[in-house]
Amino acid sequence: MKGTAIPTSQATQRLVTIPMLAAVAFVLQYLEFQVPLMPTFLKLDFSTLPGLIGALLYGPMAGVIVEVMKNALHLLFKNTDGLLIGELANVVAGASFIVAAVWLQRMKQGKMSFMAGLAIGTVLMTAVMAVANAYFLLPAYAALYQVSLEQLVAQFQAESVWSLILYGIVPFNLIKGIMVSVVAYPLYVKLAPRLSLYARN
Secondary structure (H helix, E strand, C coil): CHHHHHHHHHHHHHHHHHHHHHHHHHHHHCCCEECCCCCCCCEECCCHHHHHHHHHHHCHHHHHHHHHHHHHHHHHHCCCCCCCHHHHHHHHHHHHHHHHHHHHHHHHCCHHHHHHHHHHHHHHHHHHHHHHHHHHHHHHHHHHCCCCHHHHHHCCCCCCHHHHHHHHHHHHHHHHHHHHHHHHHHHHHHHHHHHCCCCCC
8 A cells, every 4th residue: 555655646746746837837928028020920928937847847748738728827827819730830840849858868868968959949840930930820820810821921011931930930930948947947947956866966
């Protein structure tokens, strides 16, 4: 009986913590802000941080679940058109960043590994979102607004899809990854000893 008590306690803690982190992430989504010189449809927020904490505690899949739950709440309470495009984009961006960052940290453990993971997560998120926007997200938005892809791109003073991606979406995701990392790293260093995350040099 003693051997089964610990897993049950951990499972209960996980069931409570993951939805709580998702709720915090949902609130943080409301604190989004415009990045100067970036396309107006790109807004920056720090709602990826709770998912990152969940992934550090319980593994990368927990972080992905936080991202999915956060965007489900966003779809229910904040999305005015009821469509999934923005939420899917947010899940893909957050999940790619979180999985890469935490995967390396869990493999090697320590502050330097986490810092390297954040850098890899930033690069991976940027690459994934470039491809996703080129082949799915921007065409989906064009279909939603019943305009051609060229007309949609022209609204943002871009000459082509890839010019919008290279001069707008890629820099935005690099900035987002760097800013989230700047907040995440000291948070990790502070929380790691309490959460047994092996924050050592």
